[in-house]
Amino acid sequence: MEERLNRVRVVLVGTTHPGNIGSAARAMKAMGVTDLVLVAPERFPHADATALASGADDLLARARVVDDVAAAVSDCVWVVGTSARLRTHSVPVLGPDVAAGQALENAALGPVALVFGREHSGLTNTELDYCNAFVQIPTVADFSSLNLAGSVQVMTYALRMAALTGMDPGQASAAGEARDPLATQDEMEGLFRHFEQALTTIEVLDPDNPRNLMRRLRHLYMRAGLTGSEVRMLRGILTHTEKGR
Numbered sequence: 001m002e003e004r005l006n007r008v009r010v011v012l013v014g015t016t017h018p019g020n021i022g023s024a025a026r027a028m029k030a031m032g033v034t035d036l037v038l039v040a041p042e043r044f045p046h047a048d049a050t051a052l053a054s055g056a057d058d059l060l061a062r063a064r065v066v067d068d069v070a071a072a073v074s075d076c077v078w079v080v081g082t083s084a085r086l087r088t089h090s091v092p093v094l095g096p097d098v099a100a101g102q103a104l105e106n107a108a109l110g111p112v113a114l115v116f117g118r119e120h121s122g123l124t125n126t127e128l129d130y131c132n133a134f135v136q137i138p139t140v141a142d143f144s145s146l147n148l149a150g151s152v153q154v155m156t157y158a159l160r161m162a163a164l165t166g167m168d169p170g171q172a173s174a175a176g177e178a179r180d181p182l183a184t185q186d187e188m189e190g191l192f193r194h195f196e197q198a199l200t201t202i203e204v205l206d207p208d209n210p211r212n213l214m215r216r217l218r219h220l221y222m223r224a225g226l227t228g229s230e231v232r233m234l235r236g237i238l239t240h241t242e243k244g245r
Contacts, residue, residue, distance in 0.1 A: 001163035002032065004107040008159060009035040010152060011072045013127060014118040018043045022052030022060065023149030024116075029056040031156035032163070036063040037072045037113075069115065069127045070189065077110035077182035078103065078225075081123050081131035082151055089125070090219040092133045099135040100158035104166055109182050114155055119148050129215065130185060132222045180227035187231050192218055198238040 010028055015021050021044060025036060036059050038044055044065065053060055066072050073079045080099050094102065103112045115131065117123035128134070137146060137154050146154070183191075196214055199205035205213055226234075 001104070001166060004104050005032045005159060005163055006034065007107040007111050008033050008103055009037055009072075009076065009111055009113040010156070011037045011039060011069065011113050011115040012041070012148070012152075013039040013069060013072075013115060013123060015041045015044070015148065016119050018046035018049040019052045020119065020148045021046075021063075022049035022054075022056070023147075024152040025049075025053045025056040025059040025063070027149055027153035028156050029059055031153075031160040033156045033159060034059055034062075035111075036060070038063055038065045039069055039072050040067060041065065069123075069130050070185075073113045073115070073130055074184065074186040074189075075111055076113045076185050078106035078112040078133075079115060079131045079185060080113070080133045080135050081115040081128050082117065082155070083122060083128065083134045083136065089128055089131075089134070090216070091131060091222055094133050094135050096135060096137055096154055096158040097162070099133065100155065100162040101166070102133070103159060104162050106182065110184065116148060116151055129218055132225070180229050183226045183228045183231045187228055188221065188226070191221065191226075191231050191235060194235050194238050198242050201242045 010024065010033060012021060012024060015038065018041070021038065021041060028034065028036060044063075045060070049060055050057060080094070080103060099114075103114065106112050114135075115123065115127070117127070135155065137151060139146060192214065195217055196205060199213070200207055
């Protein structure tokens with residue numbers, strides 16, 4: 001199970017206060033989750049981050065800083081985004097325990113990511129488009145706002161508990177080896193670009209009035225849990241569709 005925890009990545013997007021990065025790192029290390037990626041933080045490195053990490057300085061030292069969510073999750077086979085509000089997306093909305101269990105199950109097949117949004121505004125719809133599922137922490141109805149580090153603590157604790165009570169690691173490994181590897185997010189993005197190109201070519205998609213066609217297709221295939229070979233099969237079909245045969 002520790003090996004699978006090592007494949008879980010915490011992604012913090014657009015963090016405003018560097019102290020929240022340090023507190024999140026401390027929460028992660030206490031639960032055995034050590035892969036931290038920061039998307040366009042306003043201030044990092046910073047003394048406040050180091051001070052509030054309280055011994056998790058090694059996570060801060062290894063943390064990767066990237067420009068956008070696409071770069072943060074490109075190699076991941078499953079991505080779950082935290083959101084306090086239901087949006088116009090049709091991917092599953094999970095509780096922390098279920099999300100943690102699915103994250104560890106998919107970690108047998110490759111890296112997975114938990115994506116946390118900005119302190120005041122969360123994740124944008126475009127950033128949520130990269131997610132296979134959303135997770136909502138069941139707070140009281142009239143005060144749903146959790147501190148960023150608090151949200152990270154809840155989710156990493158759920159991961160820890162899932163690891164402690166889950167299936168035998170050997171069984172999980174065998175299950176992972178028995179199936180075709182899941183497509184990475186980078187492979188999925190290639191499929192979506194190919195879909196957009198092919199649908200434009202055959203005049204199903206109007207680039208000047210796309211409506212929600214591509215977003216609905218994204219949701220459909222993100223729910224499906226496609227493998228790498230399935231993505232290649234679909235792209236082969238799209239190639240022949242573009243050629244008109």
